[in-house]
Amino acid sequence: MSSHTRVLGIEGTAWAASAACYDSGTDDVFIESDAYQPDSGGIHPREAAEHMHDAIPRVVETALEHARETHDGPETEPPVDVDERSSSGQQAAPVDAVAFSRGPGLGPCLRVVGTAARALAQSLDVPLVGVNHMVAHLEIGRHTSGFDSPVCLNASGANAHLLAYRNGRYQVLGETMDTGVGNAIDKFTRHVGWSHPGGPKVEAAAEDGEYVDLPYVVKGMDFSFSGIMSAAKQRYDDGVPVEDVCYSLQENIFGMLTEVSERALSLTGSDELVLGGGVGQNARLRAMLEEMCAQRGARFHAPEPRFLRDNAGMIAVLGAKMYDAGDTLALEESRVNPDFRPDQVPVTWRADESDLALGREEGSVRGAEAVVDLDPDAGSATKRRERKEYRHPELDERLRRERTRIEARLTSLARREGVPTPVLRDIDPRQARLELEYVGRQDLRTSLSPDRVRDVSRHLARLHRAGFVHGDLTTRNARVDGSRTYLIDFGLGYHTDHVEDYAMDLHVFDQSLVGTAADPEPLRAALREGYREEGDECVLERLEDVEGRGRYVDDS
Numbered sequence: 001m002s003s004h005t006r007v008l009g010i011e012g013t014a015w016a017a018s019a020a021c022y023d024s025g026t027d028d029v030f031i032e033s034d035a036y037q038p039d040s041g042g043i044h045p046r047e048a049a050e051h052m053h054d055a056i057p058r059v060v061e062t063a064l065e066h067a068r069e070t071h072d073g074p075e076t077e078p079p080v081d082v083d084e085r086s087s088s089g090q091q092a093a094p095v096d097a098v099a100f101s102r103g104p105g106l107g108p109c110l111r112v113v114g115t116a117a118r119a120l121a122q123s124l125d126v127p128l129v130g131v132n133h134m135v136a137h138l139e140i141g142r143h144t145s146g147f148d149s150p151v152c153l154n155a156s157g158a159n160a161h162l163l164a165y166r167n168g169r170y171q172v173l174g175e176t177m178d179t180g181v182g183n184a185i186d187k188f189t190r191h192v193g194w195s196h197p198g199g200p201k202v203e204a205a206a207e208d209g210e211y212v213d214l215p216y217v218v219k220g221m222d223f224s225f226s227g228i229m230s231a232a233k234q235r236y237d238d239g240v241p242v243e244d245v246c247y248s249l250q251e252n253i254f255g256m257l258t259e260v261s262e263r264a265l266s267l268t269g270s271d272e273l274v275l276g277g278g279v280g281q282n283a284r285l286r287a288m289l290e291e292m293c294a295q296r297g298a299r300f301h302a303p304e305p306r307f308l309r310d311n312a313g314m315i316a317v318l319g320a321k322m323y324d325a326g327d328t329l330a331l332e333e334s335r336v337n338p339d340f341r342p343d344q345v346p347v348t349w350r351a352d353e354s355d356l357a358l359g360r361e362e363g364s365v366r367g368a369e370a371v372v373d374l375d376p377d378a379g380s381a382t383k384r385r386e387r388k389e390y391r392h393p394e395l396d397e398r399l400r401r402e403r404t405r406i407e408a409r410l411t412s413l414a415r416r417e418g419v420p421t422p423v424l425r426d427i428d429p430r431q432a433r434l435e436l437e438y439v440g441r442q443d444l445r446t447s448l449s450p451d452r453v454r455d456v457s458r459h460l461a462r463l464h465r466a467g468f469v470h471g472d473l474t475t476r477n478a479r480v481d482g483s484r485t486y487l488i489d490f491g492l493g494y495h496t497d498h499v500e501d502y503a504m505d506l507h508v509f510d511q512s513l514v515g516t517a518a519d520p521e522p523l524r525a526a527l528r529e530g531y532r533e534e535g536d537e538c539v540l541e542r543l544e545d546v547e548g549r550g551r552y553v554d555d556s
């Protein structure tokens with residue numbers, strides 16, 4: 001018998017009825033797919049489920065045939081025809097396991113796939129493996145790149161998030177606050193009367209477009225599409241050429257995704273990025289990510305298109321890794337989960353816990369936005385927001401100038417409110433340059449303790465009481481000197497009196513603890529204690545709300 005693992009994968013979370021056969025010995029991935037194409041509008045869950053019902057048996061049979069043809073079973077095994085095999089039950093199965101997408105996705109579709117997978121596993125008498133679709137989008141990139149511990153940007157229809165491995169899970173470092181990125185684009189194209197899916201049509205139309213101003217919303221590593229999408233529809237209704245709207249949509253939406261990816265690289269210290277999901281087929285998005293990585297000396301990988309859009313190949317590949325780790329499902333525990341989040345999955349197939357790479361504390365430091373020249377002896381830190389080559393020049397100019405001004409203003413304002421921050425020595429908004437006092441001895445990231453987190457959280461409460469948010473409070477944006485903590489990097493801050501904004505501000509800090517700490521729970525408790533001491537209880541209540549919010553609601 002062969003020693004390598006062979007898995008049959010089945011995918012059907014939304015539109016792609018797909019089956020695949022993966023052989024870990026040859027690394028061959030055979031995929032057979034049948035796409036659902038709505039007659040009008042977006043994806044209708046019931047129609048999509050009917051499509052699964054029709055198409056899944058067909059694609060599974062094709063993948064299974066491939067598995068049988070390429071199966072190098074025992075030489076002594078006499079050739080028997082298919083019907084005889086299944087009834088005799090004597091022959092070795094052509095695969096070691098059946099893997100299927102358990103979620104997230106549309107409930108009616110998932111149930112069809114779950115039923116098919118269970119039946120097949122039983123008839124072949126092999127184990128069942130339940131795969132999280134979003135983790136599969138990530139793992140296929142890690143598999144094809146050979147990268148060790150990359151940050152992953154999943155840009156798909158119903159989702160948009162950043163994942164990084166920490167403490168045996170793929171932690172969500174940042175995500176959309178409303179819809180998935182593909183769904184957002186598809187809604188715009190429905191508005192202008194184009195058929196589903198809209199992504200490729202926007203990409204084609206954008207080629208002839210020019211830049212018009214549209215909203216741009218990032219909060220730490222989270223982001224939102226609702227404002228930009230309604231502005232885009234409005235522009236179109238106002239008579240702005242559709243090519244210009246498409247072009248600008250791509251520039252802003254993909255600019256946002258690229259910016260948060262860079263933040264995640266900066267925060268985790270990783271120098272590897274992989275892309276996943278159907279929107280990853282977009283050449284402009286790939287070019288921006290490529291450019292961003294090149295500018296900061298990181299490596300970028302996007303799998304080939306057949307592995308980016310929904311496909312069973314990625315399910316089979318991750319299924320094989322899980323099977324090898326003994327991570328199989330009993331039939332009675334194999335229920336599907338439409339809201340299955342990637343951070344709910346215990347990562348059983350990775351033994352390594354690679355530590356964060358920690359940057360130097362002297363000379364020139366590259367953050368996500370700026371290059372900072374540090375001179376601890378002279379007590380100065382000079383921060384320059386350099387041009388981002390990936391970003392449209394007009395948008396780039398605007399963001400760098402605005403953020404430099406805001407950083408200067410809020411850094412000083414915070415200090416007047418009693419929050420330790422660097423003294424501002426000089427500002428040149430045109431060069432997007434700030435000269436600041438050097439504060440702290442190290443980042444909070446490298447010196448995490450409950451006391452310090454509590455202190456930082458008290459600072460945050462003070463800002464909120466004064467009517468503004470930090471906007472990007474990660475463990476790299478707090479500095480530590482003994483028991484004293486300082487806040488830096490106020491460029492994403494703004495004035496607001498909304499409880500929701502304060503809660504989001506806390507949420508960003510909380511997420512960065514989960515993403516960077518070896519043992520985050522005591523720190524997360526300290527975050528809440530510190531805030532309770534100086535801040536408003538209702539913000540903490542709203543924080544629970546923000547966390548409990550499922551972001552996989554399909555409203556297409």
Ligand SMILES: C[C@@H](O)[C@H](NC(=O)OP(=O)(O)OC[C@H]1O[C@@H](n2cnc3c(N)ncnc32)[C@H](O)[C@@H]1O)C(=O)O
Binds near residue numbers: 159
């Ligand atoms: C849960 C699962 O069902 C869901 N699947 C999904 O969204 O299908 P996926 O194949 O990953 O992505 C489809 C999206 O990808 C977009 N898309 C496809 N080609 C594109 C292109 N060239 N540019 C931009 N978007 C594109 C489509 O418009 C559509 O919104 C997901 O992964 O979120």
Ligand SMILES: Nc1ncnc2c1ncn2[C@@H]1O[C@H](COP(=O)(O)OP(=O)(O)OP(=O)(O)O)[C@@H](O)[C@H]1O
Binds near residue numbers: 266267365371440476
């Ligand atoms: N005033 C300062 N005193 C001491 N160190 C500083 C100061 N300002 C910046 N640094 C160091 O430089 C790093 C990058 O600075 P900063 O966070 O302001 O830049 P950035 O590009 O906005 O980073 P990011 O967006 O990744 O948080 C900080 O993490 C910190 O280590």
Ligand SMILES: [Fe+2]
Binds near residue numbers: 156157277310
């Ligand atoms: Fe997907």
